[in-house]
Amino acid sequence: MSKFTIVIHGGAGTILKEDMTPDLEHAYTEGLKTAMDAGFAVLEEEGSAVNAVKAALVILEDNVLFNAGRGSVFTKKGVQEMDAAIMDGSTLDAGSVAGVRNVRNPIELAAEVMRNSNHVFLSGKGANDFAIKQGVKLEPDEYFFSQFRYDQWKAIRDSDNYSLDHTHQRLEELMKDKKFGTVGAVACDQKGNIAAATSTGGMTNKKYGRIGDSPLIGCGTYANNNTCGISCTGHGEMFIRAVAAYDVSCLMEYKGYTLQEAMDIVVNEKLMKINGEGGMIGVDAKGNAAMIFNSAGMYRAMRSSDGVEEVALYR
Ligand code: ASP
Numbered sequence: 074m075s076k077f078t079i080v081i082h083g084g085a086g087t088i089l090k091e092d093m094t095p096d097l098e099h100a101y102t103e104g105l106k107t108a109m110d111a112g113f114a115v116l117e118e119e120g121s122a123v124n125a126v127k128a129a130l131v132i133l134e135d136n137v138l139f140n141a142g143r144g145s146v147f148t149k150k151g152v153q154e155m156d157a158a159i160m161d162g163s164t165l166d167a168g169s170v171a172g173v174r175n176v177r178n179p180i181e182l183a184a185e186v187m188r189n190s191n192h193v194f195l196s197g198k199g200a201n202d203f204a205i206k207q208g209v210k211l212e213p214d215e216y217f218f219s220q221f222r223y224d225q226w227k228a229i230r231d232s233d234n235y236s237l238d239h240t241h242q243r244l245e246e247l248m249k250d251k252k253f254g255t256v257g258a259v260a261c262d263q264k265g266n267i268a269a270a271t272s273t274g275g276m277t278n279k280k281y282g283r284i285g286d287s288p289l290i291g292c293g294t295y296a297n298n299n300t301c302g303i304s305c306t307g308h309g310e311m312f313i314r315a316v317a318a319y320d321v322s323c324l325m326e327y328k329g330y331t332l333q334e335a336m337d338i339v340v341n342e343k344l345m346k347i348n349g350e351g352g353m354i355g356v357d358a359k360g361n362a363a364m365i366f367n368s369a370g371m372y373r374a375m376r377s378s379d380g381v382e383e384v385a386l387y388r
Contacts, residue, residue: 076379146225156172162267169193273285311349
């Protein structure tokens with residue numbers, strides 16, 4: 074049995090203690106801990122890394138505090154369009170969906186694409202049709218609604234601006250304060266298999282069918298048993314241009330860097346050079362974990378079979 078580990082995130086950005094109330098801080102911490110423990114329980118019972126990341130993400134998607142599943146941000150048209158991806162590092166199998174609506178857990182749909190379709194990436198109405206065919210749980214629009222996200226959208230819907238803002242900031246600060254939503258998980262199971270998963274509502278007021286890095290294999294999500302599992306959060310456009318998740322894997326595979334070194338180069342050097350604000354979580358096949366961000370904070374948690382456990386919000 075090798076060391077097993079789960080790492081999760083709930084978004085990165087301008088997450089500052091002075092903006093938090095004790096209640097909200099408690100709610101975020103509990104939300105992260107519940108998801109982390111659910112993923113860890115799967116690993117403890119000798120479950121697969123794929124099932125562990127899925128279990129953690131379903132809980133984060135169901136939690137209205139995070140911008141994924143229930144509580145997703147609103148698009149320019151005032152609806153919620155969600156993206157998700159999952160990858161199995163033992164086979165390099167992957168499944169992604171983009172712009173799906175009314176799917177309770179987009180990560181479940183991405184897993185269906187991975188397991189039960191001949192494709193990797195489905196979008197829009199076709200992805201929704203596939204959800205119906207596979208019996209993936211759907212919910213009415215009201216299920217996804219949250220007053221906070223609605224107010225956030227109302228404040229900018231008449232402008233051409235879009236916002237990556239994530240949390241509870243005062244509305245008047247919306248335009249200058251950046252926070253990123255999105256949830257993600259990476260895990261290494263008892264057999265040394267790695268998986269990664271990411272799910273998001275994307276950006277408030279997004280339009281033209283905009284898709285970020287989260288569902289793009291190699292950009293926001295990547296897993297390979299030879300190197301690492303990575304899930305990103307941040308300004309998606311930059312993470313796409315940096316091919317961020319795969320770049321970490323390449324630095325490990327071709328240059329022999331450790332997980333920590335490779336993630337540090339991508340987040341603090343390469344992304345910084347193109348103003349790519351955000352962060353990522355990672356795990357390698359030995360169960361080593363890293364959580365690195367260049368923003369003020371990142372909702373994050375990790376737990377490992379050697380007893381190491383951490384839940385953190387700020388820098
Ligand atoms: N990366 C996501 C996107 O660009 C946003 C986020 O991480 O909050 O859609």
